[in-house]
């Protein structure tokens with residue numbers, strides 16, 4: 334019965350969360366049917382459970398009643414006349430005893446049913462865990478003083494027997510550099526960001542400010558790197574709580590971060606629905622657009638002040654104008670912060686200090702954008718040539734506007 338109840342509740346929760354999509358795709362009937370099937374399954378076992386309960390109740394009551402009646406007959410008509418007080422006491426105990434037996438049966442039954450939850454907790458405990466923090470894994474207090482990153486022969490895979498999704502990557506990023514990662518879909522861009530955080534199993538070495546990341550505790554590493562994923566996660570509460578959950582900064586710092594992240598360039602100061610520090614945020618950021626969520630995640634990253642900031646297509650849902658405003662704020666506001674930017678949109682990273690081009694998990698090009706564009710057979714050049722605004726990209730990579738008719 335416990336096993337059948339969870340799917341009913343899960344399906345109900347999912348249906349409520351996706352109500353708009355269900356209505357939009359006209360999938361009400363399919364959902365209703367699935368829901369009824371799950372309720373049927375639950376009802377079958379629930380009915381059996383309650384019937385068994387009644388079964389045992391009636392039998393124990395009958396046995397109890399027969400025992401009490403037998404005792405009463407014995408006490409009244411049996412050998413020697415007993416005192417009324419003794420008879421009353423014995424009968425009272427006999428009736429109480431039979432209801433106690435029933436109570437015990439019910440309690441034991443409950444324990445068995447609840448054991449199911451223990452079994453589940455046990456199976457969760459037995460899943461493979463990440464290494465626990467150790468004394469030796471504590472980094473020095475000054476670490477990280479810079480965002481220097483050195484990667485040597487880094488390979489990664491999602492499971493121990495899975496294929497290598499990154500193969501022998503080696504590169505070095507100086508503190509404060511903006512580095513773009515480009516490559517076709519599935520080339521390993523997101524996997525590279527995950528392996529820097531040791532979220533997937535890796536081989537080779539990654540040195541962050543001179544210390545190998547494999548030698549430090551995971552919590553220390555991850556609290557010193559900020560990653561903004563494609564769809565950022567927000568918590569329910571106010572915008573202030575989302576930016577600064579531990580109440581460590583004042584409003585001026587938070588407003589500055591919001592400005593740097595570009596929030597004020599996408600909303601009007603007098604707009605009724607504009608976001609302020611006191612705006613309520615629904616769980617998961619459900620009441621914000623994906624673009625707004627990305628801007629808030631950026632602001633949160635600025636407030637955290639890590640030395641290494643990874644943006645995984647973090648501005649993919651923002652229009653080009655706002656994206657370039659954000660990129661220029663990131664360039665100007667985050668001094669001495671190394672930025673690794675995974676971008677599909679080449680405009681976002683074409684003026685980066687360096688670009689890493691990945692292809693099928695291998696690093697095929699690494700250098701400044703202009704340098705890479707000189708290589709006629711290069712992959713970055715091919716990607717730029719394929720794109721719609723090739724000229725603007727060349728100009729941005731070169732750092733100056735290209736005059737009409739000038740040869741690239």
Ligand SMILES: Nc1ncnc2c1ncn2[C@@H]1O[C@H](COP(=O)(O)OP(=O)(O)OP(=O)(O)O)[C@@H](O)[C@H]1O
Pocket residue numbers: 491495498516517518519520521522523524525
């Ligand atoms: N959770 C996963 N388990 C197993 N393999 C995965 C997983 N996620 C990605 N992969 C594999 O890793 C390879 C690289 O994927 P990755 O997500 O890093 O690519 P990407 O360059 O970021 O792509 P995109 O531009 O579409 O985001 C792919 O071949 C993919 O099949």
